[in-house]
Amino acid sequence: xxxxxxxxxxxxxxxxxxxxxxxxxxxxxxxxxxxxxxxxxxxxxxxxxxxxxxxxxxxxxxxxxxxxxxxxxxxxxxxxxxxxxxxxxxxxxxxxxxxxxxxxxxxxxxxxxxxxxxxxxxxxxxxxxxxxxxxxxxxxxxxxxxxxxxxxxxxxxxxxxxxxxxxxxxxxxxxxxxxxxxxxxxxxxxxxxxxxxxxxxxxxxxxxxxxxxxxxxxxxxxxxxxxxxxxxxxxxxxxxxxxxxxxxxxxxxxxxxxxxxxxxxxxxxxxxxxxxxxxxxxxxxxxxxxxxxxxxxxxxxxxxxxxxxxxxxxxxxxxxxxxxxxxxxxxxxxxxxxxxxxxxxxxxxxxxxxxxxxxxxxxxxxxxxxxxxxxxxxxxxxxxxxxxxxxxxx
Amino acid sequence: xxxxxxxxxxxxxxxxxxxxxxxxxxxxxxxxxxxxxxxxxxxxxxxxxxxxxxxxxxxxxxxxxxxxxxxxxxxxxxxxxxxxxxxxxxxxxxxxxxxxxxxxxxxxxxxxxxxxxxxxxxxxxxxxxxxxxxxxxxxxxxxxxxxxxxxxxxxxxxxxxxxxxxxxxxxxxxxxxxxxxxxxxxxxxxxxxxxxxx
Numbered sequence: 001x002x003x004x005x006x007x008x009x010x011x012x013x014x015x016x017x018x019x020x021x022x023x024x025x026x027x028x029x030x031x032x033x034x035x036x037x038x039x040x041x042x043x044x045x046x047x048x049x050x051x052x053x054x055x056x057x058x059x060x061x062x063x064x065x066x067x068x069x070x071x072x073x074x075x076x077x078x079x080x081x082x083x084x085x086x087x088x089x090x091x092x093x094x095x096x097x098x099x100x101x102x103x104x105x106x107x108x109x110x111x112x113x114x115x116x117x118x119x120x121x122x123x124x125x126x127x128x129x130x131x132x133x134x135x136x137x138x139x140x141x142x143x144x145x146x147x148x149x150x151x152x153x154x155x156x157x158x159x160x161x162x163x164x165x166x167x168x169x170x171x172x173x174x175x176x177x178x179x180x181x182x183x184x185x186x187x188x189x190x191x192x193x194x195x196x197x198x199x200x201x202x203x204x205x206x207x208x209x210x211x212x213x214x215x216x217x218x219x220x221x222x223x224x225x226x227x228x229x230x231x232x233x234x235x236x237x238x239x240x241x242x243x244x245x246x247x248x249x250x251x252x253x254x255x256x257x258x259x260x261x262x263x264x265x266x267x268x269x270x271x272x273x274x275x276x277x278x279x280x281x282x283x284x285x286x287x288x289x290x291x292x293x294x295x296x297x298x299x300x301x302x303x304x305x306x307x308x309x310x311x312x313x314x315x316x317x318x319x320x321x322x323x324x325x326x327x328x329x330x331x332x333x334x335x336x337x338x339x340x341x342x343x344x345x346x347x348x349x350x351x352x353x354x355x356x357x358x359x360x361x362x363x364x365x366x367x368x369x370x371x372x373x374x375x376x377x378x379x380x381x382x383x384x385x386x387x388x389x390x391x392x393x394x
Numbered sequence: 395x396x397x398x399x400x401x402x403x404x405x406x407x408x409x410x411x412x413x414x415x416x417x418x419x420x421x422x423x424x425x426x427x428x429x430x431x432x433x434x435x436x437x438x439x440x441x442x443x444x445x446x447x448x449x450x451x452x453x454x455x456x457x458x459x460x461x462x463x464x465x466x467x468x469x470x471x472x473x474x475x476x477x478x479x480x481x482x483x484x485x486x487x488x489x490x491x492x493x494x495x496x497x498x499x500x501x502x503x504x505x506x507x508x509x510x511x512x513x514x515x516x517x518x519x520x521x522x523x524x525x526x527x528x529x530x531x532x533x534x535x536x537x538x539x540x541x542x543x544x545x546x547x548x549x550x551x552x553x554x555x556x557x558x559x560x561x562x563x564x565x566x567x568x569x570x571x572x573x574x575x576x577x578x579x580x581x582x583x584x585x586x587x588x589x590x591x592x
Contacts, residue, residue: 315450334457335467338437341413345450346457364443371450378453 002068002076008084009076010042010067010091017107020140024102030127034116037141038063038107039099042083043091045147050380052147053089053373054138054174055079055098056155056162059230059286060278062106065098066091081361088369093377094151102137103129103285111281112213123281124210131158131293135165142173152176152376153312156358157325158286161293164333167310168295176376177312178369181322181358183329184303184336185294190324193233194287197226201280210281219280224271226283231270236321236354296336303332304339313343313379315372317365319357320350345372400479400505400587401427403563407503407589408432412474415499417461417491418481421445422454429454436473462486468498475501480585482506483539489551496557501591508564510544510580529584545580552590561589 005011015038024032040063045052055065057078066083068076083089083096100108103126111126118125142150153174155163160182167177186194201207204222208215232240244263259265296303314337318330327348337344349365351357357365401424408414410432416425419438422445428434439459440446449456459467461478462485476499482488483506495502507530508514517525524534532539543551545564552559564576564583579586 331467338468338472341435343455344437344457345455346459347446348458364447368447368450371447375450375453 002071002073005068008086009080010084012071013040013042013064013067013069013077015040015063015069015107018141018144020137020144022140024133024137024140026127026133027130028128032102032109032127035102035109035137036107036113037099037102037109037137038104039097039141040064040066040077041098042066042096043094045095045145046380049147050149050151051094051377052145052150053094053096053376054142054150054153054166055083055089055096056134056138056153056159056166057098057101058155058157058159059290060274060283061159062100062104063098063108064106066096079359081359081366082369088366088373089154090370090373090377093380094373097141097145097147099138099141101129101134101286103282103289105279105282110279111210111285112279121213123213126281126285128288129285130289131161131165132169134162134289135169138162138166139170139173148173150174151380152178152373154178154180155182156180157182157355158290160325161290164295164307165293167312167314168306171309171311174312175379176315176372177310178315178317178372179330179333180317181319181325181330181355182316182333183325184296184333186291187329191291193229193324194291197229197287198284200225200229201284204280207280210284212280218275220272220275223275223278223280223283224268227274227278228267228271231267233324234355236323236352238321239353239356242352303336307333307336307342308340310337310340310342314345316344316346317358317368318346318348319353319355319365320348321352322355322357324355398423398479400565400585403565403587404477404479404503404505405431407561408434408475408477410434413472415439415465415468415473415476417476417478417495418484419445419449419454419456420479422449422452422456424477424479425449425454426452461491464490465494465498470497471500473499475499475503477503479503479505480507483542485541488541488543489555492551492555492557496590496592501560501589503587503589505585505587506543506548507539507585508545508580508583509542510546511584512581513584515581545583545586548586548588552588557590557592559588560591563587 018037021034061078064077065079066077085092100106103110105112111122115122153163153166160179163177163179166174201219201222204219206217207219247262249259295306299305316330316334318327334346347368351362414434414436416438419440422438425436425438437455439457441460446456476495485491514525564579565585
């Protein structure tokens, strides 16, 4: 718990809920007649609404990206390293918006919400949502916030996919796209890991075909297992070795299957912790959204063609030891952007932490991100003055 | 007037609104001035983290990419001009990079230091040691420069590969030409600036 709020923190923050009445047609063919999105905002929107930055979250993330909800919070939001006064996404300059996506389990409409038609939780009846659907819902949110064009949209991993989708679906509505440790589509190996995670959940006896909330149970062990698999893929072998090695919990082998090695203890802790606050149906849904994303597929597998409509300037970052979203995956996007003659910068950060590196305070990464967002801020003021000019001419 | 006088010469050889790839682009100074003065669209390749950051600050599209691994991610003829200043001598396979430059670009501009300059020759012949100077401040074992050549060597490579020399300039350390460098380029010139095509 923070006894005092650390310097450069956005401090205590309160989420807000936005209700949307207009039906949202989803890629799966179903329609959500109404929905809620929970968001947090940091910093303030300038007069011309040109300094807004949208943060798209990864698989298990949500709206709480920075600051603390109360003085009892043990940890700040998931991307507190990056968002705050004087941090790379500087809240002295930018109005930062972070949300919990549709299908999430932290307040936005999702499987744990009450289905207005039945009065019971949606559970497995919650429609499958895709990256495309998320971006549509985020565009509605932008309208509500009065943001015609985002100065930048930023996201890592699954969040990066949303940024890519924004650049194609609403090219006029973002100036900069920052895509970190991401991919334009998952590899077969990625999908395989997601399937193992889903099978772990679905084969848990407590899963009850997804209706566990109605039965007042939770598929804890399945969800825990899914998270353990995930965790292994988010770290690199080196990072795991450096952190745990073959260190034992006790001095001697006990010749049974209780926790023996530190890494086992760590994974079990992560799994149990996660299963206490994340919804199993949401996990299934989000991994499926990951699997499905592949914008090039509608363009004969030509990603450059898919990205040709984009107008944003792009910044991509990858990490050398990330094998879940390897640098090659980022380079595929960069190559497609080059082919499509787009403005793009690309950094490959040498970091030992694997996929998790995108959440960490790695000096070179932070400096590069700060430098890029400086440029974004410059572009904001440019568009500010051009707006004024236009108004002046009119 | 830029810090690098060779950039002034290079700028004259690049057409307005063309597409430029700058290999080992440093802090992006050349691309920035080309963007401002000639509305050039371009990308820089760089591997030095500080330089990459400065490119970002300078508003330059910079890609972290090792030239020694080739330019396989760029299509044939996708650039009007590919530039490489003062990097030829640090490459592992300079001749292959030259091939790549004239594959992805219709033209290329290369600048490099001349190891045939009289001062190098004098140093080597009088002391019998690899030259160390303000201009080339490294000792033989820790130098990034692993492929020094003379103008004559480079011209020979161009002949072998049948590159056409559109223009060449031989200048001194301050990137200025003069009667001495024109008369005896390989002896008096410190830096060569070549404008090539296939």
